[in-house]
Amino acid sequence: MTIKISIDCMGGDHGPSVTIPAAISFVNSEPGAELILVGMEDVIRAELKKHKADAHPRLSIVHASEQITMDDTLEVALRRKKDSSMRVAIELVKDAKAQASVSAGNTAALMAVSRYVLKTMAGVDRPAICSILPNQKDGPTYMLDLGANVDCEPHHLHQFAIMGSVLVAAMEGIARPTIGLLNVGTEDIKGNDVVKQTAKLLQADHERGALNFFGNVEGNDIFKGTTDIVVCDGFVGNVTLKAIEGMARFFKGVVFSEFKRNPLTMLGALIGRGALRAIAKRLNPSRYNGASLLGLRGLVIKSHGGADAYSYEWAIRRAFEAAKNDVQAHLSTMIAELMPRVPAQEEPSSTI
Amino acid sequence: MTIKISIDCMGGDHGPSVTIPAAISFVNSEPGAELILVGMEDVIRAELKKHKADAHPRLSIVHASEQITMDDTLEVALRRKKDSSMRVAIELVKDAKAQASVSAGNTAALMAVSRYVLKTMAGVDRPAICSILPNQKDGPTYMLDLGANVDCEPHHLHQFAIMGSVLVAAMEGIARPTIGLLNVGTEDIKGNDVVKQTAKLLQADHERGALNFFGNVEGNDIFKGTTDIVVCDGFVGNVTLKAIEGMARFFKGVVFSEFKRNPLTMLGALIGRGALRAIAKRLNPSRYNGASLLGLRGLVIKSHGGADAYSYEWAIRRAFEAAKNDVQAHLSTMIAELMPRVPAQEEPSSTI
Structure with missing residues (x-):
C-alpha cells in the first residue's frame, strides 16, 4: 500500500x-x-x-x-x-x-x-513536540516536550510519557521502552512538586505494567542513553535542546579552527580525514531531523x-x-487505555 | 596583604x-x-x-x-x-x-x-550557585542558578541577576555586565509567568541605570556569549548544565574512538596532535572549575x-x-541598593 x-x-x-x-x-x-x-x-x-x-x-x-x-x-x-x-x-x-x-x-x-x-x-x-538525540549507545534518545508547553501540570507530563512511549514502540520496535523523568537528581526527593507528582503517576502505571518507568534521570542521561524516552516540560526541553545545539556548534567551530591553524594541523586533518568525516557523520544533526507533533x-x-x-x-x-x-x-489505543480521567480540553497557556 | x-x-x-x-x-x-x-x-x-x-x-x-x-x-x-x-x-x-x-x-x-x-x-x-561556561567569544558566560533553587519566584531570579552582575563586575572587571534571562524565545511574549514577571523587574532596573538587562536569551546564547550572565531557575540551570556536560563527554568519546579506529586515522591524530591538544585545552572544563555559592x-x-x-x-x-x-x-552594597523590598527570610522549598 x-x-x-x-x-x-x-x-x-x-x-x-x-x-x-x-x-x-x-x-x-x-x-x-x-x-x-x-x-x-x-x-x-x-x-x-x-x-x-x-x-x-x-x-x-x-x-x-x-x-x-x-x-x-x-x-x-x-x-x-x-x-x-x-x-x-x-x-x-x-x-x-x-x-x-x-x-x-x-x-x-x-x-x-x-x-x-x-x-x-x-x-x-x-500536544507535545518530540525529537530524537544521539546517545553513547549509538541509538536515539527521544525527548519531549521541546517547547509546545512552557507550563505543565503533572497530568500533562504523564501524557507526554505515554505518547513518547507509544512513538518509540512504533518507530523503534521496542516493546516496552524505558521512560525517564528529567530532574535535578535521581532520588525520589529531588525536584519540584510537578516532577514529584508526575513520578507518582508514572510509578503507578509502571506497577500495573502499563508503562516502563525507569525513574528520574539527569541532563547527562540524555546522552548516556539511560532511557529510551526523556520527559520534561516544554520550557526545560526547549532551553536544553537549544543549549545542546549551541554547544555542538561551538565544539564544531573549535575543531575546525584548530585543524586549519597551520600546515601541520591541516596535514593531520588531511591524513585523518576518515576520522573527521566519521565524527561529522556520527554527530550530524541531519540524521535526527524531524520532530513529531504528538x-x-x-x-x-x-x-x-x-x-x-x-x-x-x-x-x-x-x-x-x-x-x-x-x-x-x-x-x-494507548491513551484510551491509560488516561484515567480526562480533564476538560483547555487552551495552552503559551506556545513557542 | x-x-x-x-x-x-x-x-x-x-x-x-x-x-x-x-x-x-x-x-x-x-x-x-x-x-x-x-x-x-x-x-x-x-x-x-x-x-x-x-x-x-x-x-x-x-x-x-x-x-x-x-x-x-x-x-x-x-x-x-x-x-x-x-x-x-x-x-x-x-x-x-x-x-x-x-x-x-x-x-x-x-x-x-x-x-x-x-x-x-x-x-x-x-543563595544561588553560579558557574562559568566557555563561549565562542573565548570569554566566560556566567550562569546561575545551577541547582540550589528548583522553584523560583520572580524576585528570586531578580536577586540572582543582581548577584551575577556583581560577581562578573568584580571578577572580570566589566563595569556594566550584560544580563540575559533564559527563555524559550527572545520576544517579550515568550515564556512562563515567572520569567515574564522577572523580565519586568529587570527592565525597571535597566531603565533607571542600575543593571544592564539585555532581555531574553535562548539556550544557544550561552555558547554564543550573547550576554555576560545568563539567569535561570535552579531546575533549568541544573538540567542544562548536566546536559551540556553529558554532550561534551559524548563528543569527546566520538572524537577519540574515531581517531583510534585505524593506523591512518591514528597517524592523522599524531600529525595533527597540536590541533587535538589545542581543542582539548579550549574545551577543557578544568579551566572553568569552581562554582560560587552566592x-x-x-x-x-x-x-x-x-x-x-x-x-x-x-x-x-x-x-x-x-x-x-x-x-x-x-x-x-549592590543588594542594599537594588533590593526594593525584602520579603521575610524563607526556607527554600527544596535543594539539590
Missing part, C-alpha cells in the same frame, strides 16, 4: 530549493511513498523541471497561494493566511488525502495551525527551519515511518 | 590526593595566598610530606575529625557530623580566619552547611567532585580572585 505524505514546500529558510530536491530523492528511494507537494504551483513545477522530475508518477502538486513566514504572528498564521502552504498541507491530512504532513515552517505557527485544523486527540490535553488527530512532522535537502529528507522519512508504523492508531 | 583560603581537604571523589597537590601548586604560584588545610591532620601531613611541602610557611593545618560523604543526607551533614572538614572549613570563614573556602564535597550538603554556618546575606532570600555571609566555592589536581587548583584560584576583588562587599 502506498503511503501519502503532504509536503509544505514553501516552509523553512530555503523553501522549494530544499524541499523539492529532498522530496524527489525520497520518493526515488522509497517505492511505497507518494508525495503531495503543496505551495505555489509555478514555483514547484519549475523546481521539479530543473531536476527533471516534473513527470514523476508519485509526485503531485496541490496549489496554495500563500506562505507563512518566520515573522508571521499566530494571528496571521491562523486567521489571515487561510491558503498558506502549511495549512493546505495539514488540511490534506485532515481530509485523509495524506497520512502525514511535513513542514520546516515556524514551530509556533505549525503547532497552532495543526491544532486548529486537526484538533487534539481524544484524551490528550496538550497528540493531534493526524501526523505532523516538523523539520528544522535551516535544514538542507539531505536533512529535510530525513524529516520526510520520519513522517513516512510514523505513518507506516501506524503511530496514530497506537496512540489512540 | 595575604589572602587566606580554607580548603576542605577531605571533600570530593579523591580527597587529599587531589586537594593537597592542588593547594601546594597554587600557593607556590601565588605569593599573596595562604591556605588553611582542613581535615584529618595525619592524612594531610603525610600527603604534604610526600610532596615535600610539610614545612611550607603559607600552608597550615586545622584538624577536623569527620568527613561528609557523597551519600550523607542533609540531616547527617548538618546535625551529626559537626566536626566535618567541610563545616570546619566554612567556620573559618565565619570566624574571619579565612576570606573564602573551597570544597569539592556534595553540593547539597555544602549549600546547607554554608547557609547554616554563615547565614544568608541581608536582602537575599536564597548570597551567603562569606565566600564559598564549590569544585567539581571529580576534579583532578589541575582542575581543583582553578577552583582555589577562583576563591582567591573573588576574595581579592572583594566580591562580598560589592554584593552587600
Whole structure:
C-alpha cells in the first residue's frame, strides 16, 4: 500500500530549493511513498523541471497561494493566511488525502495551525513536540516536550510519557521502552512538586505494567542513553535542546579552527580525514531531523527551519515511518487505555 | 596583604590526593595566598610530606575529625557530623580566619552547611550557585542558578541577576555586565509567568541605570556569549548544565574512538596532535572549575567532585580572585541598593 505524505514546500529558510530536491530523492528511494507537494504551483513545477522530475508518477502538486513566514504572528498564521502552504498541507491530512504532513515552517505557527485544523486527540490535553538525540549507545534518545508547553501540570507530563512511549514502540520496535523523568537528581526527593507528582503517576502505571518507568534521570542521561524516552516540560526541553545545539556548534567551530591553524594541523586533518568525516557523520544533526507533533488527530512532522535537502529528507522519512508504523492508531489505543480521567480540553497557556 | 583560603581537604571523589597537590601548586604560584588545610591532620601531613611541602610557611593545618560523604543526607551533614572538614572549613570563614573556602564535597550538603554556618546575606532570600561556561567569544558566560533553587519566584531570579552582575563586575572587571534571562524565545511574549514577571523587574532596573538587562536569551546564547550572565531557575540551570556536560563527554568519546579506529586515522591524530591538544585545552572544563555559592555571609566555592589536581587548583584560584576583588562587599552594597523590598527570610522549598 502506498503511503501519502503532504509536503509544505514553501516552509523553512530555503523553501522549494530544499524541499523539492529532498522530496524527489525520497520518493526515488522509497517505492511505497507518494508525495503531495503543496505551495505555489509555478514555483514547484519549475523546481521539479530543473531536476527533471516534473513527470514523476508519485509526485503531485496541490496549489496554495500563500506562505507563512518566520515573522508571521499566530494571528496571521491562523486567521489571515487561510491558503498558506502549511495549512493546505495539514488540511490534506485532515481530509485523509495524506497520512502525514511535513513542514520546516515556524514551530509556533505549525503547532497552532495543526491544532486548529486537526484538533487534539481524544484524551490528550496538550500536544507535545518530540525529537530524537544521539546517545553513547549509538541509538536515539527521544525527548519531549521541546517547547509546545512552557507550563505543565503533572497530568500533562504523564501524557507526554505515554505518547513518547507509544512513538518509540512504533518507530523503534521496542516493546516496552524505558521512560525517564528529567530532574535535578535521581532520588525520589529531588525536584519540584510537578516532577514529584508526575513520578507518582508514572510509578503507578509502571506497577500495573502499563508503562516502563525507569525513574528520574539527569541532563547527562540524555546522552548516556539511560532511557529510551526523556520527559520534561516544554520550557526545560526547549532551553536544553537549544543549549545542546549551541554547544555542538561551538565544539564544531573549535575543531575546525584548530585543524586549519597551520600546515601541520591541516596535514593531520588531511591524513585523518576518515576520522573527521566519521565524527561529522556520527554527530550530524541531519540524521535526527524531524520532530513529531504528538497528540493531534493526524501526523505532523516538523523539520528544522535551516535544514538542507539531505536533512529535510530525513524529516520526510520520519513522517513516512510514523505513518507506516501506524503511530496514530497506537496512540489512540494507548491513551484510551491509560488516561484515567480526562480533564476538560483547555487552551495552552503559551506556545513557542 | 595575604589572602587566606580554607580548603576542605577531605571533600570530593579523591580527597587529599587531589586537594593537597592542588593547594601546594597554587600557593607556590601565588605569593599573596595562604591556605588553611582542613581535615584529618595525619592524612594531610603525610600527603604534604610526600610532596615535600610539610614545612611550607603559607600552608597550615586545622584538624577536623569527620568527613561528609557523597551519600550523607542533609540531616547527617548538618546535625551529626559537626566536626566535618567541610563545616570546619566554612567556620573559618565565619570566624574571619579565612576570606573564602573551597570544597569539592556534595553540593547539597555544602549549600546547607554554608547557609547554616554563615547565614544568608541581608536582602537575599536564597543563595544561588553560579558557574562559568566557555563561549565562542573565548570569554566566560556566567550562569546561575545551577541547582540550589528548583522553584523560583520572580524576585528570586531578580536577586540572582543582581548577584551575577556583581560577581562578573568584580571578577572580570566589566563595569556594566550584560544580563540575559533564559527563555524559550527572545520576544517579550515568550515564556512562563515567572520569567515574564522577572523580565519586568529587570527592565525597571535597566531603565533607571542600575543593571544592564539585555532581555531574553535562548539556550544557544550561552555558547554564543550573547550576554555576560545568563539567569535561570535552579531546575533549568541544573538540567542544562548536566546536559551540556553529558554532550561534551559524548563528543569527546566520538572524537577519540574515531581517531583510534585505524593506523591512518591514528597517524592523522599524531600529525595533527597540536590541533587535538589545542581543542582539548579550549574545551577543557578544568579551566572553568569552581562554582560560587552566592548570597551567603562569606565566600564559598564549590569544585567539581571529580576534579583532578589541575582542575581543583582553578577552583582555589577562583576563591582567591573573588576574595581579592572583594566580591562580598560589592554584593552587600549592590543588594542594599537594588533590593526594593525584602520579603521575610524563607526556607527554600527544596535543594539539590
